[in-house]
Amino acid sequence: MLDRALTGSSMYYKLLGVLLILAAMGLAAFCIQYSRGLTVTGMSRDVSWGIYIAQFTFLVGIAASAVVVVLPLYIHNMKEFGKITVLAEFLAAASVVMSLLFVFVDLGKPSRILNIILYPSAGSILFWDVVALSGYLLLNLVIGWNTLEAERRGTALPRWVTPLIYISIPWAVSIHTVTAFIYAGLPARQYWLSAILAARFLASAFCSGPALLIVLCWLVKKHSRFDPGKDAIGKLAIIMTYAMLTSLFFLGLEFFTAFYSGIPSHMEALKYLFIGLNGHSGLVTLSWLFVALAAAAVVLLLSPNTRKNEGMLAAAAGCVFASMWIEKGVTLVVAGFIPNPLGKIFEYAPTFPELTIALGVWAVGFFILAALYRIAVSVKVEAAGQAVFRID
Amino acid sequence: MEASRRKFLRIGGACALGLGALGISDALAGSSEERETKRAEALSAARWGMAIDMKKCWENGKPGCIECILACHACHNVPDIGNRKEEIKWLWTEKYENAFPGQLSGLEPPAFRERPFLVLCNHCANAPCARVCPTRATFKRADGITMIDYHRCIGCRYCMAACPYGARSFNFKEPREHIKTELNRAFPTRERGVVENCNFCEERLGAGKVPACVEACEKQNCGAMVFGDLEDPGSKVRKLLAAHFSIRRKPELGTEPGVYYIIQGAHYA
Numbered sequence: 001m002l003d004r005a006l007t008g009s010s011m012y013y014k015l016l017g018v019l020l021i022l023a024a025m026g027l028a029a030f031c032i033q034y035s036r037g038l039t040v041t042g043m044s045r046d047v048s049w050g051i052y053i054a055q056f057t058f059l060v061g062i063a064a065s066a067v068v069v070v071l072p073l074y075i076h077n078m079k080e081f082g083k084i085t086v087l088a089e090f091l092a093a094a095s096v097v098m099s100l101l102f103v104f105v106d107l108g109k110p111s112r113i114l115n116i117i118l119y120p121s122a123g124s125i126l127f128w129d130v131v132a133l134s135g136y137l138l139l140n141l142v143i144g145w146n147t148l149e150a151e152r153r154g155t156a157l158p159r160w161v162t163p164l165i166y167i168s169i170p171w172a173v174s175i176h177t178v179t180a181f182i183y184a185g186l187p188a189r190q191y192w193l194s195a196i197l198a199a200r201f202l203a204s205a206f207c208s209g210p211a212l213l214i215v216l217c218w219l220v221k222k223h224s225r226f227d228p229g230k231d232a233i234g235k236l237a238i239i240m241t242y243a244m245l246t247s248l249f250f251l252g253l254e255f256f257t258a259f260y261s262g263i264p265s266h267m268e269a270l271k272y273l274f275i276g277l278n279g280h281s282g283l284v285t286l287s288w289l290f291v292a293l294a295a296a297a298v299v300l301l302l303s304p305n306t307r308k309n310e311g312m313l314a315a316a317a318g319c320v321f322a323s324m325w326i327e328k329g330v331t332l333v334v335a336g337f338i339p340n341p342l343g344k345i346f347e348y349a350p351t352f353p354e355l356t357i358a359l360g361v362w363a364v365g366f367f368i369l370a371a372l373y374r375i376a377v378s379v380k381v382e383a384a385g386q387a388v389f390r391i392d
Numbered sequence: 393m394e395a396s397r398r399k400f401l402r403i404g405g406a407c408a409l410g411l412g413a414l415g416i417s418d419a420l421a422g423s424s425e426e427r428e429t430k431r432a433e434a435l436s437a438a439r440w441g442m443a444i445d446m447k448k449c450w451e452n453g454k455p456g457c458i459e460c461i462l463a464c465h466a467c468h469n470v471p472d473i474g475n476r477k478e479e480i481k482w483l484w485t486e487k488y489e490n491a492f493p494g495q496l497s498g499l500e501p502p503a504f505r506e507r508p509f510l511v512l513c514n515h516c517a518n519a520p521c522a523r524v525c526p527t528r529a530t531f532k533r534a535d536g537i538t539m540i541d542y543h544r545c546i547g548c549r550y551c552m553a554a555c556p557y558g559a560r561s562f563n564f565k566e567p568r569e570h571i572k573t574e575l576n577r578a579f580p581t582r583e584r585g586v587v588e589n590c591n592f593c594e595e596r597l598g599a600g601k602v603p604a605c606v607e608a609c610e611k612q613n614c615g616a617m618v619f620g621d622l623e624d625p626g627s628k629v630r631k632l633l634a635a636h637f638s639i640r641r642k643p644e645l646g647t648e649p650g651v652y653y654i655i656q657g658a659h660y661a
Contacts, residue, residue, distance in 0.1 A: 037584040038547075039564040044477040048552040048562060108547015108562060108585030115527040115546050126526040126550050187520055187645040188556035264494065341558040341642075342486055342511075343493035346476060 001149060004378045005371040011223065012374060019367040026360010029353040030105060038108055040353045047337040047348035049106070051330065051358050056102035058208070058329035059095045059365075060129075060179045061201060063136065065209020066092035067172035068239050074165050080231035083380070086151075087220070087228070088213055089144035090372040092172075096137040098365035103130070105357050125182045132175045139168045144372075152379045176201050189336045191269035194257075200250040201328070206243035208324035210236045211317040216373070218314045226377045226384075237313055241301040244320050248294060251327070269335040277339065282347040283331050290331070293323035433600035437621035439517070439536035440592050441650035442606075443629050443638065444510055449609075449616035458485070460510065460617060462573075463608035464590070469581045471563075471570035480561040482590040483512045483605055491653075492641060510617075512605075513538060513559040513590035514641060514649030521551035521560065530587070536622070536650055537592045545586040552587060556642050557649075560589045592619075622650060 033040050043050045069088035072078040104110055121127050146161045180198035187193065194200075214236055217228040258266040271277045273287040300306045300316035307313055339345045350358070453459075464470070464483045473479050485508035489496045496505075515538045522530045522538060529544035530551050552560045566584045575581070579595060582588055593603035601607070602619050609617040620629035629652075638652040 037563070037565045039478060043564070045479055045552075045561055046558070048549040103548075106548065108549070108587075109545065109583075112527075112544070112546040115529070115544055119527045119529075119544060121526055121528045123523050124526040124550070125524065126548065130526070182550070186524070186554050187647065188554055336553070341493075341556050342490040344490060 001145075001152065001375055001379065004375045007378075008374050012370070015370055016367060019363045019370065022363035023360050023367060026357050026363060029356035029360065032353055033105070033357060034110065040351060042348050042350045042354055044346055044348065046340040046344070046346035047334060049333055049337070050348055051350045051354055052102045052106035054329050054333035055358055055361070056099045056106070057179055057183075057201075057333060058325060059099040059102065060133065060176055061205030061324075061328060062209045062212060063092045063095035063099065063133075063140075064172045064176040064202070065205045065213075066140065067169055068206050068210055068243075069213070069236070070165065070172070071169050072235070075169070078235065080229055080235060084213070084217060084228045084232050084236075086144050086147050086376045086380075087216065087373065089140045089147070090376060091209075091213060091216065091369060093137055093140040093144065094365045094369035094372065096133050096140070097368055098361055100130075100133060100137075101361045101364060102358075105361060125178060125185065129175070129178045129182060132171070132178050136168070136171055136175050139164055139171060143168060144376075148376055148379050151383050154383065173202065176205050183332075183336065188341050190265040191336045192332075194254060196250055196253055200247065200254075203243050203247035203250055204324045204328050207240045207247055207320050208328075210240040210243070211320040211324070214240065214317040215314055215321070218310065218317075220373065220377060224377045224381065226380045233310075233313070234308065237301070237307050237317075240317065240320060241307070244294070244297060244301065247324070248298070268339055272338050272345070273331055273335050278345060280338070280345045280347055282349060283334060286326055287331055290323050290326040293319045293326070297323060431598055431600075435597045435600055435602070437535050437627075438623035439621065439650065440515065440597070441536070441620065441622035441629055441652065442592075442603075443618045443632050443652040443654055445616045445618070445632070445636070445654040445656065446507070446509060447654070447656040448614060449510065450507055452614040452616065453609075453612055457612060457614070459608040459612050460605035461485070463604040464593075466573035467576055467593070467596075467604040468579055468591075469571050469573070469576055470588075471567035472572045473565070473567075473570050478562075478564040480563065480567065480588065482561075482588075483510060485509060486511050492639070509653070511557065511559070511641070512651065513592075514557055514647065514651045515590075515592055516650065517648035518646060520554035520556065520647060524550045524554045526550065533594070537594050538589070539591060539594065540586070540588060542580065542582050542586050542588065547585040547587065549587060556645050556647060560587050562587050 041050060041052075066088040069081045069085050073081040073085055104113060107113060116127055116130055143161060143164055146158055150157045177198045180201040183189070183192035184194060184197040214233060217233055217236075221227050255270060258270050268277055272280065273283050275281070276284050297316050297319035300312060300319065306316065334348050338347070449457075461483050465472075465481075468482060470482055471480050488500070488505060488507065488509055491509040491511050515536055517536065519530075519532055519538050522532050525531070526548060527544050527546055529541045529546070531539055531541070533539055547562065549562055552562060563582055563584050563586055568581050571581065593601070593605075596603060602610075603617075606617045606619045609615065618629045618632050620627035622629065624630060625634075632654065633652055636654045636656065638654045640649045640652055643649070
């Protein structure tokens with residue numbers, strides 16, 4: 001089946017080519033970082049994690065969100081999701097690869113990464129996250145591959161795969177919970193030290209993941225003969241809407257606790273993000289962009305007319321994705337370090353090599369995703385008895 | 393051909409899984425690796441700790457005295473990076489409001505607010521840095537010292553996110569080029585990409601000597617820094633703490649810091 005990734009339209013090859021160039025640029029930037037050290041990044045003694053770990057966190061969420069397709073299909077027998085479950089599983093697999101790569105590029109000593117396995121530490125949440133993510137990657141590849149193979153042959157799913165599917169459901173929830181625990185258990189960081197952080201992570205995952213999936217389905221429909229189906233997209237849109245509202249509600253809870261209690265250490269990071277703190281306001285513009293995008297998404301999603309319009313829904317999904325990327329893929333991690341444990345502020349901004357590496361990792365992920373989707377779509381088109389790829 | 397390649401991949405995958413599982417079982421079993429061997433002249437304690445008498449520090453020392461910091465950084469080959477973004481520091485000074493954030497009454501004598509407080513790794517009994525380390529490169533010794541294995545650290549900086557005292561520094565660039573003091577060949581320099589912090593001079597304790605900062609302070613006839621066994625009621629540090637009011641940094645976090653600050657009344661008017 002793998003060979004199908006090697007055949008495709010000229011547009012497919014162009015896409016792969018562009019992604020390959022971006023990945024190569026990322027690799028070049030990583031070589032610079034590898035030879036000169038993390039000094040080439042914007043990270044500092046005070047803000048010791050930046051865009052890499054933020055992307056890792058965000059992408060674990062995208063990976064976990066495959067569960068919003070898998071769970072309704074296998075537990076509630078919502079058949080309309082049958083057509084897109086492989087797409088969701090492959091998106092999860094590509095996202096896990098990206099998140100693991102982001103951990104790798106963040107290391108000061110990448111050559112020692114195997115120490116995580118050679119000298120494992122049961123008390124370290126990061127260790128458990130690596131374990132959980134590796135397992136999840138394997139689950140999604142095995143399940144996705146076998147689902148597709150069954151579809152290609154027109155046979156039923158092998159029986160041994162079904163238990164794996166049921167295991168993958170709580171496993172998806174666990175990867176993002178464990179990722180939240182990386183942050184939520186640190187006595188040093190008041191902005192992260194919140195019991196609702198894991199719930200916030202899951203809620204934002206369950207809107208940003210489906211948002212990306214909706215956009216991807218829209219693209220697949222536009223550029224191939226495979227139609228993911230109006231029903232599946234409609235259901236996804238509803239799930240995304242609820243998750244988006246829940247996500248914003250949870251964020252609101254953080255504001256209430258911080259500002260009604262009036263405890264300075266709880267208010268500081270939020271103040272830094274939205275109004276600036278002691279004259280430092282590096283993330284204020286971005287934070288209000290988050291608010292604007294989130295508001296636009298809610299307005300578009302709450303009205304059934306816009307939600308049911310294909311183009312408008314894609315736009316709304318774009319707003320959901322972008323707003324949640326800002327919140328979880330940038331500001332959440334950075335603001336945790338501001339102010340530092342001594343009450344001082346040292347701001348963070350990513351550097352050009354840092355952004356190039358980050359873009360390169362995204363490109364690697366989307367390269368894998370494009371190849372996996374190419375396989376999935378060609379199998380689905382063939383299985384449906386339709387003619388080959390329209391753009392072939 | 394197809395079938396045998398598949399079989400190979402399957403077996404390979406199973407083996408990889410098995411190896412991974414080994415790691416997990418290792419982690420669950422926990423580790424009680426004995427990494428310490430003691431020399432006859434070594435100083436030992438149930439739990440090493442320190443008391444810093446700030447009034448003595450300010451009044452007995454020469455104006456602007458930082459002999460302890462210089463001694464520490466020279467003895468441990470601490471590089472002088474020269475910028476706030478990537479600075480490496482084991483022992484340094486902070487104002488009261490930064491060493492004890494949230495503890496400012498707002499009506500202190502202005503002179504007091506400007507006074508330097510010495511800050512360093514607290515060698516917490518419940519050290520968050522050691523708890524979060526994914527490779528056990530940061531670990532607690534039986535005598536309470538928080539240690540870093542520079543050869544095992546992967547540079548993930550999780551410990552820096554976890555430390556409530558900002559006590560940890562990361563080598564963003566090659567540190568050896570920035571060592572401005574005479575190289576101490578008895579102590580390892582570090583590589584780029586690893587985290588470091590105060591080790592309570594465990595290498596000196598092993599050789600029967602008190603920490604470099606304490607020795608430097610004594611040389612100044614200042615006597616502000618007292619080092620000793622926190623679990624021995626007869627130790628100098630315990631007697632001092634029993635006789636004076638002292639505070640610790642962020643005790644509400646439950647980390648049980650091992651560094652105490654003696655605050656004696658002083659007249660500033």
